[in-house]
Amino acid sequence: MFDNEILKGPVLKCMQCGLYWVDTSNEVDLVKDFQTQEERNEAYSRTNKLALKKLNVRSEIENSEVENKKLNFIDRIKRIDNVWNKPRENTILLEIGSADGLFLEQARNFGYNVKGIEPNKETSKYARESLGMDVQTATLAEAEIEDESLDIAVMFHVIEHLLDPNFEISKIRNLLKTNGLLVIETPNINSLPYKLLRKKWRQFIPDHYWFFSEKTISYLLEKHGFKILQIKSVGKKASLQFIFNRLGRWSKLLANLLSRIIRHLGVGKKSIYINPQDIMIIFAEKSK
Numbered sequence: 001m002f003d004n005e006i007l008k009g010p011v012l013k014c015m016q017c018g019l020y021w022v023d024t025s026n027e028v029d030l031v032k033d034f035q036t037q038e039e040r041n042e043a044y045s046r047t048n049k050l051a052l053k054k055l056n057v058r059s060e061i062e063n064s065e066v067e068n069k070k071l072n073f074i075d076r077i078k079r080i081d082n083v084w085n086k087p088r089e090n091t092i093l094l095e096i097g098s099a100d101g102l103f104l105e106q107a108r109n110f111g112y113n114v115k116g117i118e119p120n121k122e123t124s125k126y127a128r129e130s131l132g133m134d135v136q137t138a139t140l141a142e143a144e145i146e147d148e149s150l151d152i153a154v155m156f157h158v159i160e161h162l163l164d165p166n167f168e169i170s171k172i173r174n175l176l177k178t179n180g181l182l183v184i185e186t187p188n189i190n191s192l193p194y195k196l197l198r199k200k201w202r203q204f205i206p207d208h209y210w211f212f213s214e215k216t217i218s219y220l221l222e223k224h225g226f227k228i229l230q231i232k233s234v235g236k237k238a239s240l241q242f243i244f245n246r247l248g249r250w251s252k253l254l255a256n257l258l259s260r261i262i263r264h265l266g267v268g269k270k271s272i273y274i275n276p277q278d279i280m281i282i283f284a285e286k287s288k
Contacts, residue, residue, distance in 0.1 A: 004199050008206055017219055020189055020211040024163070061245050065238065066102070068271055072236045073106040076156070076185070076281070081110075083229060083283045084152065084181055088112045091151045094175070096168075097158035098135055101127025108133075112152075117143040140171050147174045154183040160208045169224045176286045182226060184282045185234065189213050191278035200250055203278065217282055226284035235275025241268035 001013045001020070009023040084091065088111035098104055098116025100123045108114045116135040118124035127133040136143050153172050162168050172182060187203035188194075190213035194201045203211065212220070218228050240262050248255035262268045 002199060004204050006204055006206060007208070011204075011211075017216055018213060019216040022209045024209060058245050061239075061241055064269070065242055068237045068239065068242075069102055070106055073103045074110075075236075076103070076154075076183075076234075077107055077110050077112075079234075079281065080152065080154070080181070080183060080283075086151075092149065093152040093154065094145070094150050096140055096153060096155045096172070097161070098127060098133070099123045101131040101133040101135060103154070103156065104133045104135070105131050115145075117145075140168055145175050148177050150175045150180055151177060152181045152183065156185045157187075159184055159186050159212070160203075160210045163209070165210055165220060166224075169220060169226075173224050173226065173286055178286060178288050180286045181229075182221070182282075182284045182286070184217065184284075186212055186217065186280065186282075188233070188278050188280040190215070191276075193276050193278040197250075201278075202246065202249055202276075214280065217280075221282070221284045225287050227287050228282065228284050230283040231280055233275060233277045234279050234281045235273055236279075237271050237273050239269050239271045243272075243274065 001011050003010045007022050009025070011020055012023055013020050081088075091112055093107055093112045093114050095104055095107075095114070095116045098118045099120070101116060104114045104116050104127065114133065116124075116127060116133055117138050117140060118127065118135055119137065119139045121137055124135045124137040127135040138144075153176055159165055159168070169182075176182065187208070189201075189203075189211040194203075214231050218231070221228060241259060244255055244258040244262060246255075247258065259268070262270075
């Protein structure tokens with residue numbers, strides 16, 4: 001359909017269902033099931049370097065957003081509470097792609113019985129050793145989890161990174177108890193920002209491979225025996241310096257100018273809530 005220099009291949013569209021995806025047939029830096037940890041780490045390293053270079057990302061600004069990330073995860077937990085509406089202490093919650101364990105830490109503070117899986121060796125180690133989380137260093141295919149043992153499974157900005165979403169959703173269904181809850185947060189390509197920006201859309205980054213709409217994510221989940229309960233747009237809290245740094249994806253000149261202004265005014269760390277309406281959160285229930 002079109003090429004994008006930031007992505008790892010051309011973007012294609014299914015003319016039947018409307019799903020957009022990246023053709024990765026010539027890509028080597030993919031995190032696959034049952035790779036050695038060394039192969040994974042090399043793929044992560046190359047992808048991260050590519051992202052930092054192409055997206056004008058300043059790592060010190062990204063790392064300063066921890067408190068905002070906690071607040072955003074607390075917002076997601078409250079949304080889960082509203083849908084789940086059952087005692088937290090009896091609820092087993094698994095995060096797929098749990099990174100450094102920050103969401104799991106907040107969910108544990110709310111009383112959930114939490115577990116995680118994360119293929120990145122360094123971040124999963126941090127979650128275990130620094131936060132005391134039960135996190136396996138594994139992909140979903142490799143993880144040791146009993147079937148029908150989970151009440152809730154969550155994926156925050158993970159499904160768009162996967163090589164085979166069909167496999168992952170099928171596997172999650174097996175792991176969930178009947179009427180278990182699946183929560184997915186992912187970019188929404190059927191959004192005004194995409195329609196306005198097209199190739200310049202902020203969600204076109206090096207390790208995103210799938211771009212869903214409300215229709216296509218519903219089709220995927222329903223095909224695997226899930227009932228859609230709710231799909232909503234969500235935003236997040238972020239600092240001005242973080243927001244303006246991200247503007248560098250479109251214009252480095254504008255991003256640098258605005259960043260200098262807020263530094264001069266001393267308001268770079270001031271946080272605001274933003275919602276461009278291009279991120280959606282999906283709640284789906286495992287059908288009987």
